[in-house]
């Protein structure tokens with residue numbers, strides 16, 4: 303008999319097909335009244351398939367009294383109540399590593415775009431403004447100072463790209479990383495003061511909430527740029543909007559926001575901000591690898607009792 307798995311939201315068609323072939327799947331998101339459905343049928347499920355976006359809160363975990371495993375599509379697990387799962391001995395699988403390169407590529411894409419004005423100058427051409435004069439000079443990227451908040455797997459992939467641009471890299475982390483040559487900066491404010499570009503690559507969740515505070519943003523200074531490919535919650539978004547509107551910093555490149563898909567309206571009118579709809583991992587290749595790992599985690603758990611990539 304195939305294990306009964308609850309699927310919280312819509313996946314890529316190929317992943318949905320493979321899931322349905324290998325498990326006895328129910329698609330929760332198609333239920334008109336999800337709570338009523340869970341109250342009636344919650345005890346049937348031994349597996350939960352979710353994502354970084356849909357998460358799994360304590361109420362959902364509680365509504366599944368026979369749950370044995372959670373498998374999530376995504377590297378962030380700030381939306382999953384991992385401690386509620388751990389209390390019941392339920393392991394949580396996620397998809398680290400396979401997205402490092404694509405996320406780091408977008409971090410650099412945002413950085414170069416906002417510094418050199420790629421999107422802004424493209425709008426300039428489309429508006430026909432080139433007929434009336436030259437586009438304003440922008441900011442050099444190569445050889446500049448890059449501060450990385452969070453030197454994890456993705457932070458390291460960003461640092462690797464920075465070496466190709468002859469950038470000087472320093473980082474701030476909960477603790478010093480032993481196997482890297484980059485300078486550790488114990489104070490995030492000092493890192494921001496030093497950096498030309500501050501890239502946010504830390505995990506989300508309550509521990510990092512608003513770590514990039516008004517003070518950190520102001521320390522970046524008039525010539526500094528903020529790039530965020532991590533989670534909107536890491537940045538005090540109101541303070542960032544204020545800094546951008548009042549030109550306290552030079553610009554920002556953002557793939558993530560505090561209340562996605564809502565983007566602060568004040569940012570839409572600014573030319574020195576590049577706004578992306580949370581696409582950093584969004585390539586066919588990477589999403590396929592994430593889908594494969596989401597499925598492989600479930601399969602591995604039901605075959606051997608072990609996840610391939612558990613959250614620890």
Ligand code: 8YV
Pocket residue numbers: 353354355356375376377378379401580582583584
């Ligand atoms: C995903 C992400 O696009 O992996 C993550 O944590 O934020 C993105 O890669 C998305 O959140 C998956 O649901």
